[in-house]
Amino acid sequence: MALIVQKYGGTSVGSVERIKNVAKRVAKTRAEGHDVVVVVSAMSGETNRLVALANEMQAFPDPRELDVVLSTGEQVTIGLLAMALKDIGVDAKSYTGWQVAVQTDTAHSKARIEQIDDSKMRADLQAGRVVIVAGFQGVTADGDISTLGRGGSDTSAVALAAALKADECQIYTDVDGVYTTDPRVVPEARRMDTVSFDEMLELASLGSKVLQIRSVEFAGKYKVRLRVLSSLQEGGDGTLITFEEDENMEQAIVSGIAFDKNQARINVRGVPDKPGIAYQILGAVADANIDVDMIIQNVGNEGTTDFSFTVPRGDYQPTLDLLGKLKNTIGADEVSGDDSVCKVSIVGVGMRSHVGVASRMFRALAADNINIQMISTSEIKISVLIDEKYMELATRVLHKEFELDKEKEA
């Protein structure tokens, strides 16, 4: 008998019929003798609908009131799921984030969970009830409703699992696990039985949409046993995120490939090659709260140098405007850019112990005439910035090059 937290995403609770299916699945886990806490998202499309409503009302919705509106989606699903469970004879009780309470900081629409009171949940479990908690939401110390950012129900689930010291946190979604890459782009993509925590963290931050990055960080911090499974398909063990790397197992050099179109490149040409220039450019960008990702500064030539970096695509025009105004102060010849670029990354803990991975990647891309604009690396990943029209080709080429379509040898 274990304590299991199960999270069901928007697609999994997208209709009355699907909610009834979720109820059956929960009932089955219960019948196996486990205690179950269920976290649900809003029905698919609902959060988008609520965002659109708020935007119709106010060009820049009031942050506190926006969270009041957005949190209603999940409140509907918890109630419906509790009804569905009671209908099939399973005692259940639903809670909103503030009823639990899931306490967060005051950063509306991107709040961080600070503390969870597990007393009500414990009492219900003790009484043999299934506990249903609204994902994506919490409450500030002042009693205001907060939300955790899009995709935040994953984080709710992992945080609850940590607070309850659950034996496992199961994320049920519309795919049956974590894949070597998006199967819609590469049909040969394979589900991984396990993926290491470090790899999952990179994949989530590099554009793989399976788990909200914060949920992975949370799982790492509290060592929550985390598994991704399909809610639409019976059976299967999904993908387990592991914390220990198996020393005996031959590690694949590359485990997964992520891609991300939410990228734009900015170039600042002909700046004086002197101390402080990177700070002048990037300091101004940081002060405007714009996230900078890849950065390149060329070796100076005759007293000047070129500087390039990437920002999220939505920040492209604001960054150009900002640096356009600063151009004369910085002493740059030209500020330009390109917002039809994308980032493709290979990830694998096996890179730690293999050389030549980068050159193999670059050779494969060159063979298909894909030009690399920027490169960045960490211990377990290599990312390239390329023209977005080659994103899918590059992903397929790399998937093949690193033999991700082949079964890993044990």
Ligand code: ASP
């Ligand atoms: N309903 C929220 C969203 O659509 C939270 C979630 O689904 O995880 O982003």
Ligand code: MG
């Ligand atoms: Mg999600």
